[in-house]
Amino acid sequence: MNKNFSICFISFFFLFFFSIMNFFFMTYFIMHNMVIFMEWELISFNSMNIVMSILLDWMSLLFMMFVSLISSCVIFYSKSYMSSELNLNRFIILVLMFIMSMILLIISPNIISILLGWDGLGLVSYCLVIYYQNWKSFNAGMLTALSNRIGDVFILMVISWMVNYGSWNYIFYLNFMFNDYEMNFIGVMIIIAAMTKSAQIPFSSWLPAAMAAPTPVSALVHSSTLVTAGVYLLIRFNDLLINLYMFKLLLLLSGLTMFMAGISANYEYDLKKIIALSTLSQLGLMMSILSMGMADLAFFHLLTHAMFKALLFMCAGVVIHMMSDNQDIRYMGGLSLYIPLTSLCLNISNLSLCGIPFLAGFYSKDLILEMVMMSNLNMLIFYLYYFSTGLTMFYTIRLMMYLMINDYNLLSIYNLYDEDYIMLKSMFILLFMSLVVGSFLSWMIFFYPYMIYLPMNLKLMVIYVSIMGLIMGYLISNMNINSLNKFMKTYSLSLFLCLMWFMPNLSTYGLNYFFLKFGQKMIKNIDMGWSELYSGQGMFNIIKNYSIISSFLLMNNFKVYLYSFILWMMIMFLMIIMN
Template identity: 80%
Template sequence: MFMKMSICFNMFFILFFFSMSMFVMMMYFIMNNMVIFLEWEIITLNSSMVKMSILLDWMSLLFMMFVLLISSVVIYYSKSYMSSELNLNRFIILVLLFVFSMILLIISPNMISILLGWDGLGLVSYCLVIYYQNIKSYNAGMLTALSNRIGDVLILMVISWMLNYGSWNYIFYLEFMKNDYSMMMIGTMIIMAAMTKSAQIPFSSWLPAAMAAPTPVSALVHSSTLVTAGVYLLIRFNLLLENIYFLKLFLLLSGLTMFMAGISANYEFDLKKIIALSTLSQLGLMMSILSMGMPDLAFFHLLTHAMFKALLFMCAGVIIHMMNDTQDIRFMGGLVNYIPYTSLCMNISNLALCGIPFLAGFYSKDLILEMVSMSNLNMFIYLLYYISTGMTMYYTIRLIMYLMVNNNNLITVYNLFDEDYIMLKSMFVLLFMSVVSGSFLSWMIFPIPSMIFMPFMMKMMVIYVSLMGGIMGYLVSNMNIYSLNKFMKTYELSSFLGMMWFMPSLSTYGVNYMFLLMSQNLLKIVDMGWSEMYSGQGMFNIMKNYSIFYNFFQMNNFKIYLFSFIIWMMIYLFIMLI
């Protein structure tokens, strides 16, 4: 047990040290406006060079600093959360592989090494989702792996398409690709690959399903690693997104993802799934801002969101542990009286998610919504943005009411208490960052502030919409069970909205089930059927039967010769008589 604990502690210190080193390097790079591009030639064969490239600039270093900080805290948190796990070393190694794959993706200006990191994330995420070995986890892991596989195929197609340029270092060709209409296919395929990884419609169903993974993994996945890989890829390829016809459809799909996730979270009662759907909503926000041509804003929101979302999942993990592995929020209530510190962390991260002024989420979210108000979008997209913002406040206040304020509905006798200090200390780092990261990132990423000039009522629009959403969330959480009878008339609509517009059913029982059934039939008919009959197993059976037959004659048995002599004599006599 001591060895397991020491591994967690050592990894925490190593990753935290690297994170701080990245921060110092990033500050140096920003001040001196530096970019370092490293190339290592691995092998040259017939004038074809295989190279490993690394791109270090302020963006990759800052993102790596956040990934390493969150992963170090999550590993330290796992020391307590996974303390009863027999194979803790295996869990820590899987998490480290996950982080390494993400770092490889971040520092890669080359499509080949991007594929290594991209595929590494998909493979290790499958191993982590099926970590608790039961049927639900296996199904969720298969759905996650197959959904992400589409993105892997598209990245492979981009690699083959980029052979037209003679190199896979996309960073050199972005300016040229931007004006090359025949290469618009690359931008379209990159967008579609990013949509699978960041779970935009119609690939959204795997994100809540991936909640089958342990809670520390969820904190890592939903803050800075797996789901943000698609957003980061599009930030790097943002120059390609200017002239693509697919972009308007991409804006619509990301806006609908944001709206759909906000509505579904209001119907959900599973604590982890509510937080997962809020991640989906924020990813839709980042993607839609990217499709409007503001990559710096999307990156800013990506970093601030990572901090409070990791904290939110860690608080959820403490609550689930304390409630005897219950995830249904209807059983919870009055937690602020029993776990005040965890409740404080949960409320601050929830309010940062809502964009309450001067917390981390406010600086990025308010700026995004004001830029949307200034842009020349149509009314539909504009309404999608503001309704989705209201929905965020709606489900957040509903969650706070269910967890903190309402009465406890678990059991008659219960013993609720703050867990050991390892979890609480690890949460403090993210609590501090959730409060201050928004302001210092806004100074670093936007050293020269943009002038946003709007009428007072439009400037206050964000506050009005948030207040309306909060009031609605409060009213809904206080409804008693009898007042729900009037909603039975809209049962079909409620089930449609609450089940993510039937996307899990379509992707699980429709697409994935169809492909799995088809592959099973192919396995039975081709691999274990005709190909076995006419290749290995069939030839083996024929040769075996022949060898048995010849072996039978080679035994020199007198009865065989007598029997064959009689048969030949009968055949001879029959011929002679004819």
């Protein structure tokens, strides 16, 4: 165990130091408006060069700082959370590989090194989702891997298409090729790849399924790494994509994702899945504001969301441990009396998610909603934004009612304690960041202030929908059995809404099942059927028959057959002469 302990601490200190170093570099780069582009040649053969490129600017350094800070807290937290794990070293190494893949993705201006990071994220996330080795984990891992493979295929198509440009450094081709149809085609493929990785409709079903992974992995994956990779890629490609009609479709799909995730979270009873659906909702928010052309706002919300969402997952992990590994919120209740410090972290991260003023989420979310109000958009997008904001408040208050206020329903004899200081220390780092990071980033990354002038009613619209969501969450949580029976009249609608609009069924039994079944038939009929009969097995039979004939001739006095053959030829010759 000491060896495991040392690996955890070495990883924690290295990543924490790396994040502080990135912070100082980032402030220097912003002050001096610097960008470093490094490229070195790996192989040169005639006119072909294979090069490795790195792009360091304030955006990549800031994102690396956040990823490494959250990762260091997650690894420190894992020391206690995964203490009963025999192979803790293996788990830590997988997490470190995951972080390295994300950092490679962040600093790459080259589409090939992006693919390496992108595929590394997909592969290691599969290993982490199936970490607990049961059927549920295997199914979730397969759904995650197959959904992400779609995006990998589109990135590969982009690589093959960019051969036409003579270089894979996409960063050089973004600004001056707006009317180039080939670059527009590349843009469409990049958007589809980002939609699969960031789980937008119709690829949303893998994100709640990936909750089968250990909770520290969920804290890392669903805050700053895997699911934000698609958003970060679109932020980098934003100059190219802004004129595409596909961006308008992305705006609609991401708005629907936000709406669908908010509704599904209100029907869900699994603690981790509620938080996963809230992540999906926030990803929809990031993608939609990105598709309106405001990449800086999307990046701002990505960073603030990473902090409080990682904290929220860590608190959920502590609560699940306390509840004897039970994730159903109906068994929980009154936690604020027994685990006050964890409850403090949970409530602050939840309120930050809702956008309560002067917490991290407020600065980005309020700004995004007011910019939507200023934009020239139709009523549908406006409705999706504000209704989804109300739903965020709705499921957050419902969660807090179930966890903090309702009665404890699990065991008659229980011992809830809040003295796991390893977990609490890592949570308090993120708690501090969740409090200050919104104001800190809003001063640092915007080069000019957003000035938003709105009528009073529109300015207060965010507060109106938040209060409505708060009241609805309170009323729904306090419903008695007679009120709940009324929902049975809309059972079919409730089933449709709580099952993410049947998307898991479509992904699992529709697309993936169809392709897997098709692959099985191809293997059975072609690989093990016709091709076997006419290539491998067929050649084997032909050669076997020839060898049987030749051995028969050799073993049975070849000369007899030779003489009889010569005799037969002479008889034929004589008959020809006589005729």
